[in-house]
Amino acid sequence: MLHAEKFNIDASLRELMPHGSASFPMEVEWADFRRMVGGMISWHWHEDLQFFLISEGEVEITVGRVRHHLKEGEGLFVNSGLLHMSRSLS
Numbered sequence: 477m478l479h480a481e482k483f484n485i486d487a488s489l490r491e492l493m494p495h496g497s498a499s500f501p502m503e504v505e506w507a508d509f510r511r512m513v514g515g516m517i518s519w520h521w522h523e524d525l526q527f528f529l530i531s532e533g534e535v536e537i538t539v540g541r542v543r544h545h546l547k548e549g550e551g552l553f554v555n556s557g558l559l560h561m562s563r564s565l566s
Contacts, residue, residue, distance in 0.1 A: 489559060491522040509535070509564035516563035526554045533566035 484492040495503040509515045528537060529551040537544045537552055539560045544552050554560050 485518075485520050489520050491520045495522075495524050506531075509533075509562075512564075514563075517561060519559055519561045521557055521559045523556050525556050526560075528552045528554070528562070533564060535562055536565050537562045 486492060495501075507517065509517075528535070528546065530546045530548050532548050534548070535546050537546060537554070537560060539554055539558050545565070546552060
């Protein structure tokens with residue numbers, strides 16, 4: 477589970493948390509926005525490709541200047557190197 481206190485970024489907003497390993501460069505994370513500070517994951521970017529799948533509720537994911545409103549069962553890919561943030565809408 478992704479916890480707000482473990483979400484580390486540097487001065488350029490690059491996420492510092494490692495994902496996967498050299499032998500298996502993939503990781504699945506589950507984020508409970510009720511446990512996040514302010515119900516959100518703040519602006520950040522990373523070298524990894526990211527796929528969001530909403531399991532319940534509604535989430536707004538902003539990539540650059542574009543806002544995406546996702547509902548349960550919907551998903552979104554965010555390419556590597558793109559500044560993005562997400563927040564709960566429910």
